[in-house]
Amino acid sequence: MTAILTPLVDRYASWLTRPAASAADTSDEDPAEVRAMPVILRIERDPQPDRTALLEAAAAAALAVCLAPEAEGEWHPELRAWVNGRIRKVSRRARGAHWAAVHDLPGVTVEVDGAEARALVPMRVSQTPKEVSRLQISGSELPASAPGPVPAGAPVLWLNPDVPMTAGKAAAQVGHATMLLAALMHASGQHDALENWAALDHRTAVRTPTPAAWAAAHPGADPEAAWRDHGVVAVRDAGFTEVAPGTVTVLARWP
Incomplete structure (x- = not known):
């Protein structure tokens, strides 16, 4: 596994326990240097x-970009700059x-089962190419589905049952989850x-648990213990869109 995700390990526990208001504080950023990973969802009319x-x-696509051979080659500078800051994703x-x-x-x-998503190499938001900027961010809602059994050996990504999210928002959050999960697995020697x-x-x-199951799995104030003892990783959102700052949107659980 590439070391591109190592900075996420270093920041994980502190990010999850910092005050909610500070999660959305971008005063330390240069607007010209803000980067995001575009995640393109193929949503045909019919x-x-x-x-x-x-x-x-x-x-899977968000993580695949980080683990591709190019991540250690031509994609490395942009990925490194992005991971060293906030791992923003913008779904279109x-x-x-x-x-x-x-x-x-x-x-x-x-x-996956006929559904397609393409994650792009992160880029400066101010330099988003027209092929991406012309795509709509809104309107990504889809009807709830009834998924089948969990594939053997696959981790489960639990969506917060108390926080409605559009498909676009949820797509960004589960992309964060796979990156964090892979980073922490690598750091703990689970090669x-x-x-x-x-x-x-x-x-x-990707599943939605009962509120009781979510509450039982939530790492609370001890994210390190939740990972060490239960293999649970939490995604905490900065609250720029749809949800309040500091909201835990996804829990990733290794089987």
Whole structure:
């Protein structure tokens, strides 16, 4: 596994326990240097993709960009600059010719059960190419789906049952979750497990737990113990869109 994700390990516990208001504080950033990873969701008019499958594709695609061979080569400078700051992701929807056009930009496309998502190499937001900037951010909602059994060996990404999110918002959050999960697994020496996950093309199972199950798994004020003892990683959102600052949006649990 590339070391590109190491900075996430160093920041994880402190980020999860810092005051909620500070999560959205961007006073230390130069606006010209703000970077984001575009996550493009293929949402055709007919047929529309299954919501769960689309989120699982997005989760795998975001991690695949970070672990691709190019991450240690031509993509490394942009990935390194992005991971060293806030790991923003911006989900957009595309169809038809616009979906085809984003394949001219560096990134990785993942397909799960007919649903497709493409994560692009992070870039300065101020330099977003027209193939991406012309795509809509809003309108990514899809009907809830009824997923089947969890694939053997796949980690489960639990969406917060008390926080409604559009498919676009949820896609960004599950992408954060796979990155954090892979980073912490690598740091804790779980190399065989990472290889097994890679053999599954980093497949996940995105599910919504009961409120009681969510509360029981939530790491609370001790994220290090939650990871060490239960294999649970939490994604805490800065609150720029849809949710309040400091909201835990996803819990990733290694099987």
